[in-house]
Amino acid sequence: MSFINIFKTDATRRVALSAGHVVPDSSRCVQCGICTYNCPIGIDVRAHAWMGEAIKHSECLTCGECVARCPRGVLRFERTDLFTDGAK
Amino acid sequence: MRYIVIGSGVAGVAAIEAIRSNGKAGEIVMVGDDPHGFYSRPGLAYFLTGELHDKALFPRTREDYARLNFKFQKGRVTKLLPTEKAIALDGKTYLSYDKLLIAVGAQAMPLAVPGANLEGVVKLDHLEDARRILKFARRGKTAVVVGGGITALELAEGLLSRGVKVHYLLRGDRYWSNVLDEYESRIIERRLQEEGVTLHFHTELAEIMGKSRVNGLRLTDGRTMRCDILAYAIGIKPRAELARDAGLSVDRGILTNEYLQTNDENIFAAGDVAQVFDPATGRSVIDSLWHLARDQGHTAGLNMTGERQTYVRNTPFNVTRLAGLTTTIIGSVGQGHDEDIVGIARGDSETFRQLPDAIVAQSGFDVNRVRLMVGEKTLLGAVVMGDQTISTPLQRIVRDGMDITSMRDKLLARDAKIADVVVDFWSKYKAN
Numbered sequence A: 001m002s003f004i005n006i007f008k009t010d011a012t013r014r015v016a017l018s019a020g021h022v023v024p025d026s027s028r029c030v031q032c033g034i035c036t037y038n039c040p041i042g043i044d045v046r047a048h049a050w051m052g053e054a055i056k057h058s059e060c061l062t063c064g065e066c067v068a069r070c071p072r073g074v075l076r077f078e079r080t081d082l083f084t085d086g087a088k
Numbered sequence B: 001m002r003y004i005v006i007g008s009g010v011a012g013v014a015a016i017e018a019i020r021s022n023g024k025a026g027e028i029v030m031v032g033d034d035p036h037g038f039y040s041r042p043g044l045a046y047f048l049t050g051e052l053h054d055k056a057l058f059p060r061t062r063e064d065y066a067r068l069n070f071k072f073q074k075g076r077v078t079k080l081l082p083t084e085k086a087i088a089l090d091g092k093t094y095l096s097y098d099k100l101l102i103a104v105g106a107q108a109m110p111l112a113v114p115g116a117n118l119e120g121v122v123k124l125d126h127l128e129d130a131r132r133i134l135k136f137a138r139r140g141k142t143a144v145v146v147g148g149g150i151t152a153l154e155l156a157e158g159l160l161s162r163g164v165k166v167h168y169l170l171r172g173d174r175y176w177s178n179v180l181d182e183y184e185s186r187i188i189e190r191r192l193q194e195e196g197v198t199l200h201f202h203t204e205l206a207e208i209m210g211k212s213r214v215n216g217l218r219l220t221d222g223r224t225m226r227c228d229i230l231a232y233a234i235g236i237k238p239r240a241e242l243a244r245d246a247g248l249s250v251d252r253g254i255l256t257n258e259y260l261q262t263n264d265e266n267i268f269a270a271g272d273v274a275q276v277f278d279p280a281t282g283r284s285v286i287d288s289l290w291h292l293a294r295d296q297g298h299t300a301g302l303n304m305t306g307e308r309q310t311y312v313r314n315t316p317f318n319v320t321r322l323a324g325l326t327t328t329i330i331g332s333v334g335q336g337h338d339e340d341i342v343g344i345a346r347g348d349s350e351t352f353r354q355l356p357d358a359i360v361a362q363s364g365f366d367v368n369r370v371r372l373m374v375g376e377k378t379l380l381g382a383v384v385m386g387d388q389t390i391s392t393p394l395q396r397i398v399r400d401g402m403d404i405t406s407m408r409d410k411l412l413a414r415d416a417k418i419a420d421v422v423v424d425f426w427s428k429y430k431a432n
């Protein structure tokens, strides 16, 4: 695999966002609030990032908006069901 | 028991959370002179570019604060009286404490050139500073930025995104020369130019001109430039005067032991103002990093309640955007002196410049670049630009001092595909 290939493009990342939840790395977070500001349904993603808690909010659409907008790579998407292929 | 916390930044808030998390009763008073209380200081950069509304910078609601059960007292602490165990507020009111935390942060180094007090000369410490910048940007056409590090670029890009023409003056021959290597500096400089910033190397400000408002400046070589805004970020200085005047031990910042305690057992210090002893290296260092300020505030808060927790310093790192490029700096990556910064800058750590005995491994081109400082058995530092897929693994590998023997040769091989090697190492580690 070449250097460039291991980096997924945004498009493939979006496809992967299908079954799971958003998980923060609180040590990277500076509480700027871009995630909360951009959440289409108003989840306080930033508060989860402070606590280091996954966003297991029943209304989370896993749309990936917060993941894509965070300027510091705090948020990533984690699949809940390891036995399904998230890329399908 | 009465706890007083001076400063409403992240260190102060983390300390109060820690005091309460311990289930400790007692009265807590937070004293702060920023009328806006606690907000994300790094987020000010995104407010400048317009990516955020300023209301979004505030992480906490009134209810959150009510749960923590403390009193916020607006005001400036003007004196510490350690013998009386009291502080003076605005030179008149006195408040007594049993345990005190000094978490007053750092402030921008002032510009020492004639004209530095003119209207239109701006810096970026507070929300009010950011609002002032936006006010000038609405009327201004041309801005000149001086200084270095992250904040200089945040100023340049903030102004640029508001339609202001930006000139960036650098004293030396490249950007952030004591943290980035030459290749990385050039990547950032080229991107800045593409964004529309005009760079001027080997250029030094001598005087800011204008009657009451800035209208231009003179350089040390005699040339003049017209501008309406002069933005500076030449480094920061811990606000250590209160402590120094009170006879506490102060070096570059307020000196503390590994428990965040000063030489007065009832007084603690944390965050940007503190110069904290690190038992692992035997050094006392200053950081200006959000995550370390939070960690320090947390440990200080616990210890104020009578615990004895050692502050374990996480590897300093910063994820930031330089000229639109996400960049992570982990551990020790550079050395020497940057002519554009005095001392330390925002989002900076003294550790970044303690270049270890290491071999450099690097790969990448243009936007995706990785540079690793490869030690005997461990990785000592890393710079990751562009895609951040491997930055979290690298942060852990450096922080935990993981044994990298199994990938060391591959990393140092000619034309090594470093990112692939790291991903491979990390997947194997995760699988075990």
Ligand SMILES: Cc1cc2nc3c(=O)[nH]c(=O)nc-3n(C[C@H](O)[C@H](O)[C@H](O)COP(=O)(O)OP(=O)(O)OC[C@H]3O[C@@H](n4cnc5c(N)ncnc54)[C@H](O)[C@@H]3O)c2cc1C
Residues within 6 Å of the ligand: A030, B006, B007, B008, B009, B010, B011, B012, B031, B032, B033, B034, B037, B041, B042, B043, B044, B045, B075, B076, B077, B078, B103, B104, B105, B106, B124, B125, B126, B150, B151, B154, B239, B242, B270, B271, B272, B273, B287, B288, B289, B290, B291, B293, B318, B319, B320, B346, B347, B348
């Ligand atoms: C523009 C900018 C960009 C940054 N970028 C990054 C970044 O990319 N990454 C990163 O990790 N960090 C970054 N930082 C640094 C980070 O914000 C600081 O490390 C952190 O805020 C330090 O927290 P603190 O609580 O120690 O101090 P502060 O947040 O500075 O809070 C100190 C508080 O004390 C108050 N105070 C001061 N003196 C007195 C007094 N005498 N009486 C009463 N109150 C007083 C001040 O008003 C202030 O509210 C940035 C900071 C700025 C300003």
